Amino acid sequence: MLRGAQIKTDYYLKGLDCAACAARIEGKINARPGVKNASINFLSGILSVTAEETAAIGAEEIQAIVSAIEDGVVVEPAVATDPASRHSPHAHDHEEDEHEHGSDGYSEIKSLLIRIAAGLFFLAAALYFTDKKNALAFYLLSYISGAYPLIIAAFKNIASGRLFDENFLMASATIGAFALGDFNEAVGVVIFFQVGEVFEHYSVARTRRSIRSLMGLRPDHINLLSDGAFAKRPPEDAAAGDTIQIKPGEKIALDCVVTEGEASIDSSALTGESMPKRVSPGCELLGGSVNIDGLLTARVTRPFGESTAAKILALIEESASKKAKTERFITKFAGYYTPAVVFSALALCLVPWLAFGLDFSVWLRRALIFLVISCPCALVISIPLGFFGGIGNASRRGILIKGANHLEALNNLKAVVFDKTGTITRGNFAVVDIVLESGTKEEILKYAAIAETHSSHPIAAAIKKARAEHGVPSGDPPIESYEELRGVGIKARIGGANVFVGHDRFLHDENIEHAVCVGAATTVHVVVNSKYSGYIVIADEIKPGAADTVKWLETHGIRTAMLTGDNHITAENVAKLTGISEFCADLLPHEKVEKLEYFKKKYAADGHIAFAGDGINDAPVIARADIGFAMGGLGSDAAIEAADIVLMNDSPAMIAEAVKIAAQTRAVVYQNIALALGVKGVFLIFGAFGMATMWEAVFADVGVAIMAIANSMRLTFGGNKL
DSSP: OEETTEEEEEEEEETOOOHHHHHHHHHHHHTSTTEEEEEEETTTTEEEEEEEGGGOOOHHHHHHHHHHHSTTOEEEEOOOSSHHHHTSHHHHHHHHHHHHTTTTTHHHHHHHHHHHHHHHHHHHHHHHOOSHHHHHHHHHHHHHHHHHHHHHHHHHHHHTTOOOSHHHHHHHHHHHHHHTTOHHHHHHHHHHHHHHHHHHHHHHHHHHHHHHHHHTTSOSOEEEEETTEEEEEOGGGOOTTOEEEEOTTOBOOSOEEEEEOOEEEEOHHHHOOOSOEEEOTTOEEOTTOEEOSOOEEEEEOSOGGGSHHHHHHHHHHHHHHSOOHHHHHHHHHHHHHHHHHHHHHHHHHHHHHHHHOOOHHHHHHHHHHHHHHTOOHHHHHHHHHHHHHHHHHHHHTTEEESOHHHHHHGGGEEEEEEETBTTTBOOOOEEEEEEESSSOHHHHHHHHHHHTTTOOSHHHHHHHHHHHHTTOOOOOOOEEEEEEETTTEEEEEETTEEEEEEOHHHHHHTTOOOOOOOSSSEEEEEEETTEEEEEEEEEOOBOTTHHHHHHHHHHTTOEEEEEOSSOHHHHHHHHHHHTOSEEEOSOOHHHHHHHHHHHHHHHOTTSEEEEEEOSGGGHHHHHHSSEEEEETTTSOHHHHHHOSEEETTOOTHHHHHHHHHHHHHHHHHHHHHHHHHHHHHHHHHHHHTTOOOHHHHHIIIIIHHHHHHHHHHHHHTOTTOO
């Protein structure tokens, strides 16, 4: 994907199972000249490389770097990055092929379990025999059955000049223990190290399956009307305007409008809502939903590449590549931690012996304990698992977070600024009154409806609907000229009459006398031939949960505000009903950005400010905010594209849920960091003073890794039990 003078390329690292190795690969590629950024999503195995176009790094060079760090990993070009092709049938088949060949990690788990079983069997035999010769033979068999992959990998690392990986550390520690006659400890370390690897592979495999379950939004086929009959076709074959048939139990592949039939639709994968909704002709359907019980015929409104399902899939993939600051720090820290501990172990072994003449074997044992504790796996694996768990849990609730960096940023949220229409209110406008100054209601509705002919705004739709309900006859005069005054209204020449429909700001500018509107509803003024005709009163409904959300945010120290182009009285009423502390009304689109800057300085100078909106005119404000929320169901494409977090069920209550998930994700990540560093630190001190054995060292490494991984998986598979 070209971006100015830079090119971004994605690669799939098949067989990548070592998180620490992934961090080293990342560092090596980032160090190459011309590479601007290299990032590995360990959970999906995708390497993204952004480099200068003239210095782009190729697959062969990447393969050489990868093979030097983790042998056996194959670098393959990733599937094309556009949503349609990325999830094409070919890509799906490729995923199935990978699954069949065990690249998701389960085949490695089986191999590890066999080696563990063999090791335990030979260890039991060694303990059974009383004579040292037979016992030593079985100890050797037990050790070799589990340690031979470590030893082979360690020798390869030494040949390539790398000493600070887990294979070298474990091989050195266990061979040293074996040489000192600590056979039980040497074999025990190998067996428990393999147990830890089982948990690591299992957690990564399950997380990758979780990613695939989210990818299950993409159906394999559609029933497309072609030559008078429905035939199975890939979703990419359909164009806007085509007719498709959706059978009971099938996933809805494309955004469409029902033309025939009735059915119950499950949209929980998109919105997190568990209750199905009933649809009939005229109802819109979003790709990714499921038809539960009826036969539907529908008209496609968007091709697959632009559908809701495709966009969600793209967001899910994008989210995993954006790392949080904590994650980046831990990866960098692990690169310094392991060498530091290894050199400390070397000093611990040699200094007492050389400087003070103390027993070499005693201090060698203590140094070996240091080596076992030095592996950083607990940190390197559990931290990204924690962030992905939070993002995945949010996705199942209909909250699409575009990256771990945005999830982490929510923990420093100081203020949330809301748009009004479509965000706090439903946007389901209805004409509730027509106040006349001159003329008739039919005349006001006719001119207003004609002027709003080309507008898709909900207020325009309400006016056109009211005209039909009032029985205003058709046969409209032609629109001779048309001008949209952004944020003000519409000027048009209709059948020889000069008509204005919109905000009273225009009336003030033109010095047109008009009624003073008192009330909490939206008012649309109508002027015909410079004569004030009256105004149309349009009311909106506040979304359920909006007031509770505002209350929760304020209670937790997060200030709230509202920006709207609507009049002051309407805005004041909505703010009062929801409890929003401040609001600004009568704003033009560019003025919303200015007001956001004002609230940023006022409430979030030392933190982050969020903006939640849904319309095209909200896109600049969403993009300017530290954290942008977009309403995904009703929101415009521009708003969703600019946003950092998309709320698929359009509920402002999900903002509070996102903040809660962020807080709990941070808690789990911090728990893992404290657990890993705390336990390792304690046992490093104990080991240095001879107060810890190899068994305690195994717990400090493998045991802590298992606990940290299990803690992270609470988020990934905890459902709604946060």
